[in-house]
Amino acid sequence: MTYQPGRPFLQIPGPTNVPLPILAEIAKPTIDHRGPEFGRLGREVLTGIREVFKTAEPVVIYPASGTGAWEAALVNTLSPGDEVLMYETGWFASLWTRLAGRYGLKTEVIQGDWRSGVKADAIEARLVEDKQHAIKAVAVVHNETSTGVASDIAAVRRAIDRAGHPALLLVDTISPLGSIDYRHDEWGVDVTVGGSQKGLMLPPGLSFNAISKKALDASRNAKLPRAFWDWEDMLASNKTGYFPYTPATNLLQGLKMALSMMREEGLDNVFQRHNRAAEATRRCVMHWGLEVHCNNPNEYSSSLTAVRVPQGHSADGLRAEILTRSNMALGNGLGRLADQVFRIGHLGDFNDLAVLGTLAGIEMGLGAVGIPHRKGGVEVAMSSLGGNLAPQATNAA
Numbered sequence: 001m002t003y004q005p006g007r008p009f010l011q012i013p014g015p016t017n018v019p020l021p022i023l024a025e026i027a028k029p030t031i032d033h034r035g036p037e038f039g040r041l042g043r044e045v046l047t048g049i050r051e052v053f054k055t056a057e058p059v060v061i062y063p064a065s066g067t068g069a070w071e072a073a074l075v076n077t078l079s080p081g082d083e084v085l086m087y088e089t090g091w092f093a094s095l096w097t098r099l100a101g102r103y104g105l106k107t108e109v110i111q112g113d114w115r116s117g118v119k120a121d122a123i124e125a126r127l128v129e130d131k132q133h134a135i136k137a138v139a140v141v142h143n144e145t146s147t148g149v150a151s152d153i154a155a156v157r158r159a160i161d162r163a164g165h166p167a168l169l170l171v172d173t174i175s176p177l178g179s180i181d182y183r184h185d186e187w188g189v190d191v192t193v194g195g196s197q198k199g200l201m202l203p204p205g206l207s208f209n210a211i212s213k214k215a216l217d218a219s220r221n222a223k224l225p226r227a228f229w230d231w232e233d234m235l236a237s238n239k240t241g242y243f244p245y246t247p248a249t250n251l252l253q254g255l256k257m258a259l260s261m262m263r264e265e266g267l268d269n270v271f272q273r274h275n276r277a278a279e280a281t282r283r284c285v286m287h288w289g290l291e292v293h294c295n296n297p298n299e300y301s302s303s304l305t306a307v308r309v310p311q312g313h314s315a316d317g318l319r320a321e322i323l324t325r326s327n328m329a330l331g332n333g334l335g336r337l338a339d340q341v342f343r344i345g346h347l348g349d350f351n352d353l354a355v356l357g358t359l360a361g362i363e364m365g366l367g368a369v370g371i372p373h374r375k376g377g378v379e380v381a382m383s384s385l386g387g388n389l390a391p392q393a394t395n396a397a
């Protein structure tokens with residue numbers, strides 16, 4: 001490995017930088033996952049994680065990446081041939097649809113433009129048409145990590161209710177969990193899917209299903225094959241703090257620390273910190289004269305900002321330059337956005353100086369690869385963080 005002085009900047013929108021107290025916890029000796037110490041740890045994290053989902057319902061924790069928890073949400077609630085209404089907000093929504101198709105579910109996709117969020121009215125209209133209630137679930141992504149667009153999940157719930165439709169509401173909150181407010185109970189979500197490697201400041205390897213009573217009831221009749229993902233086995237063992245198979249012990253030790261750090265900061269303060277970082281980032285980007293990819297200011301994501309590069313320029317070339325020059329990794333454009341956007345992750349263990357360092361690295365990179373821009377974006381970000389600017393910048397401003 002070639003040594004590069006200074007700390008690396010991992011500014012992809014997850015996995016995120018893991019702070020030292022969490023790393024130290026993960027580095028502690030692995031404990032017996034059937035012993036009394038583990039039981040205490042298990043009970044603590046299984047209860048504590050509910051605070052982040054804002055739920056009094058059970059949350060199961062898988063030793064898996066988010067994709068596993070996507071799969072778990074489907075196989076526990078649905079049967080072969082069931083119809084699922086999905087909304088294509090971007091790359092990750094399209095992957096979830098593909099996964100559902102592989103399980104033999106009939107997916108119907110409302111196409112989005114990959115620059116805005118879920119239009120709840122479109123979901124309502126489709127559900128109203130579905131008089132026979134053939135659609136068994138509506139599946140949406142809360143924060144589309146490929147586009148930097150956050151959708152209004154409460155509005156989706158209201159749309160389903162207005163349609164008087166019994167479909168389950170399945171929500172992917174993998175990238176915003178712990179960085180954007182999320183309310184599993186209040187928003188009437190049936191299964192929420194989360195992951196460890198973003199706002200929770202943990203490495204990849206844990207994922208979650210928060211489960212409503214309605215979803216649990218549905219799981220009793222759901223016929224898709226399931227073994228590793230089965231909620232029943234999980235929930236039975238979780239009652240005493242244990243797992244039906246070997247849990248990711250050390251990551252759970254890290255989760256305990258992450259939850260305690262978030263509790264100490266206060267969840268509202270955590271979200272506020274992310275809002276400030278996101279706002280400063282957008283102001284800087286707009287000052288450069290580049291375009292924030294998200295079209296609707298009400299849907300700007302506080303976890304990440306996707307930035308469009310002008311036609312004729314390469315987002316990947318810019319990212320490569322920044323990686324070499326500043327040892328900073330930025331997110332790439334995914335799917336149809338390849339090479340057109342780069343994504344700035346401003347989530348997890350992140351403070352004002354990290355915002356400014358990130359933006360300074362990008363501004364230097366823009367100059368190095370010759371992408372036309374107005375200098376001084378970092379100063380604008382400083383003013384924004386200092387609270388010297390009126391709230392909410394938009395592309396048009």
Ligand SMILES: Cc1ncc(COP(=O)(O)O)c(C=O)c1O
Binds near residue numbers: 141145195
């Ligand atoms: C919104 C969203 N959904 C799903 C996934 C897939 O999760 P994983 O890569 O942990 O399997 C990601 C990963 O970044 C994501 O951001």
